[in-house]
Amino acid sequence: MFESLTDKLTGVFRRLAGRGKLTESNIQEGLREVRVALLEADVNLIVVKDFIRKVTEKAIGDEVIKAVMPSQQIVKVVYDEIVALMGPADPTIPKNPGRPTVVMMAGLQGSGKTTTCAKLARLFMKKGAKPMLVAADLQRPAAIEQLKTLGASLGIPVHAEAPGTVRPPGVCRRGIEEATRLGCDLVILDTAGRLHIDEALMAEVKEIADTTRPDQVVLVVDAMTGQDAVNSAKEFNDRLPLTGVILTKLDGDARGGAALSLRAITGKPIKFIGVGEKIDDLQEFYPDRMAQRILGMGDVVSLVEKAQETVDRDTAQRFATKMFKNEIDLQDFLEQIGQMEKMGPLQSIMGMIPGLGSAMQGKGAEMEGEFKRMKAIIQSMTVDERKHPEIIDGGRRKRIARGSGRTLPEVNNLLKQFKDLRKMMRGFNPGAMAKMMRQMGKGGRPGMPGVAGS
Ligand SMILES: Nc1nc2c(ncn2[C@@H]2O[C@H](COP(=O)(O)OP(=O)(O)OP(=O)(O)O)[C@@H](O)[C@H]2O)c(=O)[nH]1
Ligand SMILES: [Mg+2]
Missing domain, CATH: 1.20.120.140 (SRP54, nucleotide-binding domain)
Structure with missing residues (x-):
């Protein structure tokens, strides 16, 4: 998508x-x-x-x-x-008290009306609705069978009449009556498609709308047709009292033109989106989630949720307080690395951060290696050394290097980084913070794990 x-x-x-x-x-x-x-x-x-x-x-x-x-x-x-x-988001179909809610589908040929009738029924069944489908497409002989099959697979009633003498508005009216008798609370009308905005068929949908006065007139639009979809939506909107749009085939839409233009051009909300051929492939439409997808923000929402699940709030709080007082020691540093690791593979975490995924392509493993080295070094220090890094003299450095299996320059480097960090913290202010984050953003060296994630 x-x-x-x-x-x-x-x-x-x-x-x-x-x-x-x-x-x-x-x-x-x-x-x-x-x-x-x-x-x-x-x-x-x-x-x-x-x-x-x-x-x-x-x-x-x-x-x-x-x-x-x-x-x-x-x-x-x-x-x-x-x-x-x-936006704003509006993935609702309010329920009528005392009589079934009627949803009428309209749209060009092959846009996905019939399939979407069933998907919509399914979506609302999960919320407890009792839907019925009405086969009002008498143009295409196979259309009635298609809807009956879909209804049977869902185990819901389908109102259909033998084509020939009947007309779609009458079929719909009788369908709604039957739904009322059967105690169904949601009636979905499947109408005939049109190749273009064709006067005769347009008059037909309009007549259905006039006779049945549906609660929702939903235009089904194929996202893959881009601006053509938007132009036809505009024409439908001029002639029918549309209440919303369902955008189908988003799974095959690499460009997004229809999704981004529809609301502005028609003034009508996108209510649901079709994201596949299966009956469960209909989702409520949320502009914020869609925008995150479009901007490659991966899934910021799930990142935040993940962080909330795994990051220990107290540790984070303690760390923040210490940071403000400039009392960070190497033990805290170690804990922050641990917190980062708990969240899972760095590469997948970074993939969820806006813009970072592609910018840091392949850097995740590198940074994880760096964390591992830092951890080994800090773990080879005594508690006293972790609390007071300034006591780590030449002799202690050599011992730490030996103990952690790292080189002396690596130990020196970590201590220098830590010293720089503290120095920066001393004049702690938003500017210093920004500088630090920028340096981290440039990649390579993770200056201070945990800060970037908080
Ligand atoms: N990949 C994908 N295919 C879809 C989606 N929605 C519908 N389709 C497919 O689009 C094709 C046409 O769907 P229909 O539901 O028959 O379309 P229609 O608007 O009823 O067509 P007419 O009745 O001829 O006007 C079918 O093959 C569906 O499986 C979707 O969200 N994603
Ligand atoms: Mg159809």
């Missing part, structure tokens, strides 16, 4: 992060690249223009340039705008 857009955007942000200092002109340049990436992703031109204008306004401001990590701040500005563009 969205691979090509994600690749391009993370590339832009990586280049921005690589600049030592961000200026108005290199931010502008970065945003020009974002613009190109969005256009190449087939996002609607008007949407792109408006988006870039908003992002520029926020990104050029003082807050970004003076921010602790300017490039991350820009990622955040872009992220917030993408969320706003696709």
Whole structure:
């Protein structure tokens, strides 16, 4: 999903992060690249223009340039705008008291209406609903059978009538009556597709909508058709009282143009997304999660959850307090390494951090090796040495090197790094923190494990 857009955007942000200092002109340049990436992703031109204008306004401001990590701040500005563009979230179908909720599906041929009827029924069955499907596509003889088969696989009733004399609005009306009799609380109407916006068929859906007055008129749109999808959605929206959109085949959509433009162009929320051919492949649509995916933020949410699960809050708190008082010793250092290790393989952790995954490609194992070496060295120190590293003289260094199986220069290097860290902590302020994080961000040497993760 969205691979090509994600690749391009993370590339832009990586280049921005690589600049030592961000200026108005290199931010502008970065945003020009974002613009190109969005256009190449087939996002609607008007949407792109408006988006870039908003992002520029926020990104050029003082807050970004003076921010602790300017490039991350820009990622955040872009992220917030993408969320706003696709949101707010509305994956709901409110239940009617006393009578079944009626959902009507509409959309172009092959967009996924029939499949999505069943998927939607399934999704709401999991929430306790009793759905019924109504076969109102009388254009294609096989359509009724398709829906019956899907209904049977779910074990739910399907209202179907022999085609010939009946018309779709009547089928729907009788379907809703039957659902009421059977005690179903959700009725999903499958309608006929159209190749283009064709007057006769359009009149048919409109007639169904007028006769049955559905609670939801949902447009089913194939994400893989990009701007064509958006243009047809616009036409449907002009003629039908749409309440929302279901975007299907997102699993096959590398570009993301439809997902990013639909809401802005139609003003109607994307409610659900189809992410595969199986009956369970329908998900509620959440703009924030989608934006994280698009920006290659991997799964920040699950990273945070993982950290909450594994990182011992007290240890973290103690560490933070000590850091402020500049009382960090090598024992704390060791504990922080332990905390990092508890979270799992570094490479997979880094993959979840925005922009870091690709930037630090392959660095995870290297850093883990470094941690392991540091751990071995610190573990060969006495408690006293860990608490008061300044007592570690030449003789002790040699002993520690021997004990840990590391070289003397490695021991010296660790002690020097630690000394530098303390020095930096002495004038502890956000600026020093930023400098430290930047140094760490440049990779290679993990200056202070735990700080980056907190
Ligand atoms: N990969 C993938 N395939 C999907 C998704 N949704 C639907 N499809 C496939 O798209 C094809 C068309 O789906 P249908 O549900 O028959 O489409 P329709 O809109 O009812 O088509 P008509 O009735 O002809 O207008 C089927 O092969 C589905 O399996 C999805 O989210 N992902
Ligand atoms: Mg169909």
